[in-house]
């Protein structure tokens with residue numbers, strides 16, 4: 001999940017919506033945006049996925 005904004009000169013900024021970190025500024029192409037977003041290793045996202053996985057395990061265990 002990324003929030004992209006466009007600058008007055010037509011370039012883009014992109015920001016991670018999980019940790020609110022600005023990943024890149026003044027990016028010219030969509031390809032570059034996708035590449036830079038893919039390179040972002042998000043600690044907040046990893047944590048939320050881990051918690052989701054753990055709650056799924058707990059939910060499964062309580063059924064038995």
Ligand SMILES: [Zn+2]
Pocket residue numbers: 016017018019020021040041042043044045
């Ligand atoms: Zn992030």
